[in-house]
Amino acid sequence: MRCGRRGASRRERHGRAGRAGYADGVTDAAEPTRASSSESAPSTTGARTTAADPAGAPPWADDLALAHELADLADAISTERYRSADLHVSLKPDRSHVTDADQAVERAIRERVAAARPDDTFYGEEYGHDAPSHRQWVVDPIDGTANFLRGVPVWAALISLVVDGVPVVGVVSAPALGRRWWATQGGGAFSTEHEGPLRVSGVRDLADASLSFNGLDYWIDAGRLPQLLDLTGKVWRTRAYGDFWSYMLVAEGGVDMAGEFDLQPYDMAAVAVVVEEAGGRFTSADGEPGPWHGSAMATNGLLHEAVLGIVAAPPAG
Secondary structure (H helix, E strand, O other): OOOOOOOOOOOOOOOOOOOOOOOOOOOOOOOOOOOOOOOOOOOOOOOOOOOOOOOOOOOOHHHHHHHHHHHHHHHHHHHHHOOOOOOOEEEOOOOOEEEHHHHHHHHHHHHHHHHHOOOOEEEEOOOOEOOOOOEEEEEEEEEOHHHHHHOOOOOEEEEEEEEOOEEEEEEEEEOOOOEEEEEEOOOEEEEOOOOOOOOOOOOOOHHHOEEEEOOHHHHHHOOOHHHHHHHHOOOOEEEOOOHHHHHHHHHHOOOOEEEEEOOOHHHHHHHHHHHHHOOOEEEOOOOOEOOOOOEEEEEOOOOHHHHHHHHOOOOOO
């Protein structure tokens, strides 16, 4: 949800019509090797898969299909409430905003997951989470609630399946932008605006790189403002696109690195899969893998160690 300072954090289905996902004229981009993905999300009917099907189906195909179904459900509810005159907004104990749309989306997704995958557990923003399990759905019903309630179209449903602590399916659906991104572990990353698999940029030097950060407050509160200023002084360009948008731009090659603090797993799990399957790296700001450490640093991979060398906390002692 990431709403304001220190927040707790398409129906048009799966066509792809494309652009190259990286900046021309900077450096050559190496195309990551990955498995192909089907043009449309497969039906949820039939046996569940938890890895690549020997008959040739994409990895995690049934779970990806369900994730797209959940995103369709989320989009239908959120778009109906977007810019509604009677949208109800309240403050949670951490002083972040929540709307009736956030709550309605999460309730609907929880109900569908319980029906479709009764053995899986759930980790959501608005209604808490179950104990960790082998398979857990991790969901932010509306990432960018501050934008949503102010009528800014940059918000999305973040839906991920995590298996043994590792995100393996991710769908990021931004209906007000008319865009959706998705990825499966080993199956590549795709979006509705790209003809083929997404790929990160090939930028190798910080001096040529574009950085997105969510906001100075987060870096200040984390005690990392000096590191951020050091990094901004070494890169070509800085912006604060914020929320899911920064990470999707990394996956598409439009931005070379993105990072922020004060995050929850539901802010990161879905975007992490997309970035990594596009050939990038996603860790905490201190280099820890996965969405479990309260911060994020996503890069094109080529720049990751250099960035961590600047922003990571110094070793204790």
